[in-house]
Amino acid sequence: MNKEKQLQMYREMVLIRRLEKRGAELYQDGKIGGFMHLYIGQEAVSTGIIAARESRDRVITAYRDHGVALNCGISANEVMAELLGKATGMSKGKGGSMHMADPDKNMWGGHAIVGGHLPIASGMALGDQYAGNDNVTICMFGEGATNIGYFHEALNLAKIWGLRVLWVCENNEYGMGTAVERASAVSEIRQKAEGYGMKNSSVNGRDVLKVHNAAKEALDYVRSNSQPYLLEVETYRLRGHSMGDPERYRTQDEVLKRKENEPIRTFRKQLLSKKTATAKKLDAIDAEVDVEVQKSVEFAESSPEPAPEALWENVYVEQGEI
Amino acid sequence: MARITMREAISQALMEEMDRDPSVFIMGEEVGVWGGTYAVTKGFYDKYGPERVKDTPIAENAIVGGAIGAAMVGQRPIAELMTINFAFSAMDYIVNQAPKLHYMFGGQIKVPMVIRAVGGGGRQLGATHSQTPDVIFAHFPGLKVVSPGTPEDAKGLLKSAIRSDDPIFFIENATMYQVRGEVPEGEYTTPIGVSKVQRSGNDVTIVTYAKGLELSMKAADQLAKEGIQAEIVDLRTLRPLDMGPVLESFKKTNRAVIVEEGWKSYGVGAEITSRIYEEAFDYIDAPILRVAQKEVPLPYNRTLEQSALPQVPDIVAAVKEVMK
DSSP states (O other), X not given: XXXXXXXXHHHHHHHHHHHHXXXXXXXXXXSSOSOOOOOTTOHHHHXXXXXXXXXXXXXXXXXXXXXXXXXXXXXXXXXXXXXXXXXXXXXXXXXXXXXXXXXXXXXXXXXXXXXXHHHHHHHHHHHHHHHTOOOOEEEEEEGGGGGXXXXXXXXXXXXXXXXXXXXXXXXXXXETTEEHHHHOSXXXXXXXXXXXXXXXXXXXXXXXXXXXXXXXXXXXXXXXXXXXXXXXXEOOOXXXXXXXXXXXXXXXXXXXXHHHTOHHHHHHHHHHHTXXXXXXXXXXXXXXXXXXXXXXXXXXXXSOOOOGGGGGTTSSOOOOOO | OEEEEHHHHHHXXXXXXXXXXXXXXXXXXXXXXXXXXXXXXXXXXXXXXXXXEEEOOSOHHHHHHHHHHHHHTTOEEEEEESSGGGGGGGHIIIIIIXXXXXXXXXXXXXXXXXXXXXXXXXXXXXXXXXXXXXXXXXXXXXXXXXXXXXXXXXXXXXXXXXXXXXXXXXXXXXXXXXXEEEEOSSOOOOOTTOOEEEXXXXXXXXXXXXXXXXXXXXXXXXXXXXXXXXXXXXXXXXXXXXXXXHHHHHHHHOOEEEEEEEESTTSHHHHHHHHHHHHHGGGOOSOOEEEEEOSSOOOSSHHHHHHHSOOHHHHHHHHHXXXX
């Protein structure tokens, strides 16, 4: 992979981290409402996966979607504005943290019912199969979503119909506060794909380059064989499930230990040791990102609230004579 | 005009729209090789092939969720639920996904999809297979809920539904597939969200839809013999609800009976009555009555089941009561 692409990935990971840190502060200040689920600690997953896609490949994810939105090319301004519920957010302030989308960038949302978007992902791939193209739908979800019926109906359909879906299970070890061993009959999630005769593998989600390479390989397989594939990415969420998480289910020691090899630190070390970039260069990127995040906060705070009539807009499609 | 059955009308609508628009396809349980559980898609598989008439696994979340996904990326799928009772298995998609996506993403995503579901009681299928839960679906903004009572409306409304950019929940009634009616020759559509006077009269307004229309027409014939002229307003669409013809009729007759096959509590009758109170209070000359299903799960035994379903004499009695 060329240097520019690696630095772009580094930049995106830092942007997710720093934008979310500011988001958390704004949440504490009461400027962001509702549920907010931070991606901090998992940045290498969506960054590596989405860097491996073709622009025509579709991405759909769960409610922990800020990172995916940024990786798909939605601007920091729009993400921050949506968090603040402003009219300038990509969902016009009607979706919030959990419902970010931009179909023009092939980011199909932010879906907040656990597992609910998996059959929809099969359907998107069905739509592409029906249209006769070879687009791949990349569907990301947590390991907690593999215990609900939707997962099984979606994988089964994708397999019997030969739908081009790359299933990306982000196994961050906890579904809210319930450890994977307490909720899933097998804690190695990729084994579940075996039951559907589906090709699968797992990859270390703290290493963005490994994630990228695994995704690239899986995408090639899906595209050329017209078959689904399940990629399990081993990752860890460094913050609570959502902003209101007392974290009684794990120790501070456990979290501190995981911080030692968290993905941004890991990638930075790699870039330095392979001399892909100097510390000065990476620091400059960090500083650039800080400016971008600060500007996004200013943009969001100075953006207008949705107009009162927006309440009634988009309940149904404005459609002429049929 | 041709005289055809409800089944033929629905089948014609599907076929005409599939011929007209290649993005339209059908997916559901036994829609293809079998020819449709109620034979609505008989011959479709041979004509259009497995790509456009897709037999699915028995997996309602995959059927409706899959149709939503295909609709999001530009197709116009028709998802068939073998019975409306199986809609509960896919409830998340019908009420919590399809009607929300356009709004929640600020208008960026459209879900041009039809869900066809067959409901109604009276066929001795027991409690879990005999329901008329239409109002549940009509509770949710973002979804349009259509339920025709004549072959003409079934054909025209289904064609509109398939062309609509919104998700449509289209309810058919299994005991009405053999009902015959006049259907215009050639191309036509019927607008969604428009109620219609199906029979004119000056004495009392009967508000109803679907199976209730069939029963109410028979009741009106009997009442006419006794000198009572009932006007029948067919809602045709439960959401968005068109109260125009209902209020116009009520302001003329000042009396109303609401007839529905589903349970009375929290039902169509409750909604219509409340709207009349809100919008035509000064015109009320008698208590508004409701004829609906008795508040029990439907039993298997034929006599018991029929005793729980609304019948023509119930409507006649209710009308006479409001005419007192």
